[in-house]
Amino acid sequence: MRDKLQILFDGIRYTESLGRAAEHAFPNYYPYRFKSGEPNPTGGDTATIPYLMSLEDGTLVRVRGDGASSWEVKGSAGAGYRLTDESGERRAEPVSFEPLPGWMNRTTSDGWPMSRAGIDLHGDMAVINVAPGCEYFGERRDGGSMRCTFCAYGAPGERARHFGQARGLAELPDTTLQRLQETLTAVLEEAPPRHIYLVGGSMLDWALEGRRFIELARKVQEINRHRVPVACGSGALPSESLTELHGDGLVDAVCFNLEVWSEPLFAKIAPGKNHFVGYRRWIDSLEQAVRLWGPGRVYSAMVAGIELEPDYGLSTDEAAELALEGAADLCDRGVLPIYSLYFPVGAAGNLWHLSELRAYFEALAVGYRALRMARGLSIWDGFMCHRCAYMQVECDLDRTVA
Numbered sequence: 433m434r435d436k437l438q439i440l441f442d443g444i445r446y447t448e449s450l451g452r453a454a455e456h457a458f459p460n461y462y463p464y465r466f467k468s469g470e471p472n473p474t475g476g477d478t479a480t481i482p483y484l485m486s487l488e489d490g491t492l493v494r495v496r497g498d499g500a501s502s503w504e505v506k507g508s509a510g511a512g513y514r515l516t517d518e519s520g521e522r523r524a525e526p527v528s529f530e531p532l533p534g535w536m537n538r539t540t541s542d543g544w545p546m547s548r549a550g551i552d553l554h555g556d557m558a559v560i561n562v563a564p565g566c567e568y569f570g571e572r573r574d575g576g577s578m579r580c581t582f583c584a585y586g587a588p589g590e591r592a593r594h595f596g597q598a599r600g601l602a603e604l605p606d607t608t609l610q611r612l613q614e615t616l617t618a619v620l621e622e623a624p625p626r627h628i629y630l631v632g633g634s635m636l637d638w639a640l641e642g643r644r645f646i647e648l649a650r651k652v653q654e655i656n657r658h659r660v661p662v663a664c665g666s667g668a669l670p671s672e673s674l675t676e677l678h679g680d681g682l683v684d685a686v687c688f689n690l691e692v693w694s695e696p697l698f699a700k701i702a703p704g705k706n707h708f709v710g711y712r713r714w715i716d717s718l719e720q721a722v723r724l725w726g727p728g729r730v731y732s733a734m735v736a737g738i739e740l741e742p743d744y745g746l747s748t749d750e751a752a753e754l755a756l757e758g759a760a761d762l763c764d765r766g767v768l769p770i771y772s773l774y775f776p777v778g779a780a781g782n783l784w785h786l787s788e789l790r791a792y793f794e795a796l797a798v799g800y801r802a803l804r805m806a807r808g809l810s811i812w813d814g815f816m817c818h819r820c821a822y823m824q825v826e827c828d829l830d831r832t833v834a
């Protein structure tokens with residue numbers, strides 16, 4: 433777990449081996465940006481690098497390029513890659529990169545690239561997102577935007593348009609769903625994932641959002657013949673939607689992201705969720721999900737570390753204490769929070785912020801593991817495991833004590 437944290441925080445600097453690995457690996461969404469004065473064998477300002485790397489024991493970690501890091505990758509596809517630390521404190525550890533799957537170069541029967549059909553792979557998890565546009569973008573109340581403060585990925589735009597997603601409309605075009613089904617069939621045939629995760633942008637009307645996810649889950653289950661576990665990663669949903677999702681056996685787990693603990697922080701950080709659903713209703717929805725699916729099948733992703741932004745006035749200790757209070761409360765309701773490291777743009781250059789963020793994240797990870805152990809809880813491996821959790825450490829910690 434320490435290596436993973438270290439790599440997440442330090443990043444990895446560019447080497448020719450890392451660049452060559454990108455030729456056969458799943459590409460990173462963020463290109464490597466060379467710092468001025470950094471050795472640059474490419475001649476360009478940026479370079480493509482792999483997205484995800486597996487350590488020798490199977491631990492998955494995101495690759496973040498950083499020219500100031502002492503971590504570097506050497507070797508080749510033929511001879512094998514090794515991660516090493518130029519300080520010489522570590523031995524060179526064999527690593528591998530998440531490969532670019534064959535289906536990503538294929539097309540659907542109507543000639544559409546499968547790589548643009550709405551499926552991403554995070555290790556052994558297939559993430560389905562055919563409605564990425566979030567309706568909180570573009571909504572304003574009292575002069576403020578309704579989108580979550582940290583969110584850069586939900587803006588409706590070209591990405592949403594090519595899926596035919598329309599504002600205020602739950603239904604997606606048949607062509608979108610047909611392409612999704614064909615692509616998912618190819619994914620399942622090539623190398624079946626161990627988890628399927630349905631996500632999408634939020635809708636202003638949670639009942640409509642429920643309808644969208646029910647339809648999506650039905651389409652996925654039509655071709656999910658080996659019953660790979662499916663999780664619904666929508667916003668909180670009303671009672672009728674939950675009853676249908678559960679009663680018709682459409683999903684095996686749910687994850688409604690509260691993002692932060694405490695109503696005042698929720699209102700500031702996730703104003704759209706607070707305005708259109710509400711903190712209390714969000715928690716009620718999670719609790720109802722526990723009554724249906726049972727404890728251990730209901731999750732809530734949290735943005736770990738956003739509380740340290742100066743706007744919220746919390747010290748590192750106060751932020752960790754508040755997050756752990758939330759973890760204990762949610763666990764006692766049968767809901768398991770999952771903490772994803774919040775790595776703000778520009779943090780890499782702010783050493784003070786990085787060290788506070790690291791202290792917070794370690795205190796939270798260790799404290800939360802103790803809470804799970806005291807209650808006999810662990811993350812259900814049908815929902816998530818160490819082979820797909822690339823920015824989270826719960827599954828890594830759970831397996832060290834299993």
Ligand code: SF4
Nearest residue numbers: 566579580583586634
């Ligand atoms: S609900 Fe928040 S985090 Fe999710 S897409 Fe919308 S703005 Fe982004």
